[in-house]
Amino acid sequence: MLHTRDISGGRPLSRARSQYFFNRSRKIFPSGVTRVTVERRPVPLYVARGEGAYLLDVDGNRYLDLNNNFTTLIHGHGFLPVAEAVADLLHRGTCFSNPTEHEISLAELLVDRIPAIEQVRFVNSGTEAVMFAIKAARAFTGRSGIIRVEGAYHGAYDWAEAGQASAPSVWGDENRPAAVAVYRGTPSSVAEDVAVIRFNDSAGLERRMDEIAATTACILIDPMPSRAGLIGPDPDFLKALQASARRHGILVVADEVLNLRQSYHGASDRYRLEPDLIACGKIIGGGFPVGAIGGRSGVMSVFANDKGKPLLPQGGTFSANPVSMVAGRVAMEAMTEEAFDALEKLGDQVRSGLQVAIVRSGASFSVTGAASLFRIHPKKAPPCDFRSGYPTPAESSIGNALCDHFLQRGIMLPNGAAASLSTAMTPYEAEAIVATFADFLSTPAVQEFEASR
Known part of the structure; x- marks a missing residue:
């Protein structure tokens, strides 16, 4: 030893x-x-x-x-292929208001690998990716509510945070966990739009969906939530989630900002989940700031502005910057x-x-x-x-x-x-x-x- x-x-x-x-x-x-x-x-x-x-x-x-x-x-620190690619890029410019070919290359890689991704939009962090995925679900369905798993971490968007930092003194009944705010001053209306369920609780999931389906845009799910224990999903739970969401017209949003690293095709594919939208980040930036929202083209159309103002405007000064795009592509290409x-x-x-x-x-x-x-x-x-x-x-x-x-x-x-x-x-x-x-x-x-x- x-x-x-x-x-x-x-x-x-x-x-x-x-x-x-x-x-x-x-x-x-x-x-x-x-x-x-x-x-x-x-x-x-x-x-x-x-x-x-x-x-x-x-x-x-x-x-x-x-x-x-x-x-x-x-790839750890100082991964040479990424360092060389970024060094070559720096003298040619690091951010532009115009698009570059680099964003196309990284997007094509994600579309080719991740079964649930047909189209992509890039942002600057996992928090932004989750935020815009929730907004996209709202714009697509016309509903405002979300369902999320107790204790799971989804970044710093108010509605994604509710129920993230629960503790025994405030988490409420196990059959109806409380949408506990992370910080003082969070608008009380946030909790009204968030329903919290327990991970791997199929009965509780179906009961809450039946109760609030008419006002719910999406269910936000990390296939293996890290802060909630890094616990594997029960296949029956994911089947119930998928079936109930389809029955009620609720979109499934998979937060794979962390868990995309679970396989070549991501965590949803590994656990046979078929999300409508996926939030990505972390490894797809090669060590630089990045986030991405991907999903079915029909749902992603909420971002389109071909015929005027989109249902969901999304910009970002550093979104799809060439440094993150090149670093991400090189890092992901090395992950065969x-x-x-x-x-x-x-x-x-x-x-x-x-x-x-x-x-x-x-x-x-x-x-x-x-x-x-x-x-x-x-x-x-x-x-x-x-x-x-x-x-x-x-x-x-x-x-x-x-x-x-x-x-x-x-x-x-x-x-x-x-x-x-x-x-x-x-x-x-x-x-x-x-x-x-x-x-x-x-x-x-x-x-x-x-x-x-």
Whole structure:
């Protein structure tokens, strides 16, 4: 078994330079950061550069990166084909008000690969992609309401957020989860247009659809919601969702901003879901800002302005900028079917290795995920939905200890989010992940956690 100190080199971690930059940042940024998702252990680790599967921070510490900028970097850092293509492009201009051939090439690639995509519009982020997919469903149906899964993350659009950050004190009855707002001051009318269901609850889904079909434009579904547990979909749930939506004239919107990385044809195809619209992002930008809305040409016609004002106007100063388009095309071209298969094999190695370590130790942990994604839960049985996966205070504490253990051994494991692999990784890195976890299961912190259960 690989020694867990091999990744970090066994050096004590210095954070002096990161502390220096954080002290400067606290004077000019709220809380010292520009994204709420930045982790502090106890200060943010400021990155100097990335090299393949690894990050190097400003203090010279080297880490295996299991975050990959929130699953975006499917090839890891500094992927040479993308770097060369972008470098060649920079001196010729990075953004124009006119279209370029580069947007056509990336769009053609997506149309060729993703069965549900017949036409595409590009935007600048996953949040925008989900927002415009919801707006497109509204424009197409003439209805305003949406149905979404409790706890799933869909970006920062008010209607996509409602029900995203639920907690036991506010999430309501399990048969009718509350559309809890993410931030104070959210208009109360937002909750009136959002119905929340539980993942893999077929009966609850059908009941809510029957109740509010006349006012519902779409059901928003992430085929494997990361923040809701990175739990696989029940085939019967997706069948019920598809059938009920068709019966009521409700559009199915698949949020694959994160989960497009699950296969060459995307997550919906993997799980036999046939959405009307798909929101894409992350890996299709090759490390640059991007989002895309794709779907059936009949539904996508709401964006068309051939005969005057479209049903849904959509612009964006940096939408379809050539840098993102070229980087995305090159990155996606490198993700052949063979590349996806190899990455999934690596994911299988990690997930099975983690599970073996759990069985050998008898610890109260479980593993979820698929393809190049995995998540470790401090729970004996894998959760089946957001509520069963919601951590207790003790579970949150041991989860933090798990991340700290990994970090001290040179592996950056996201705190409570989806961990992702990249094509820059090898079986060596997979073995290091498993060995580090097995080492953690033998620590006093885990023994105390087990004794308290």
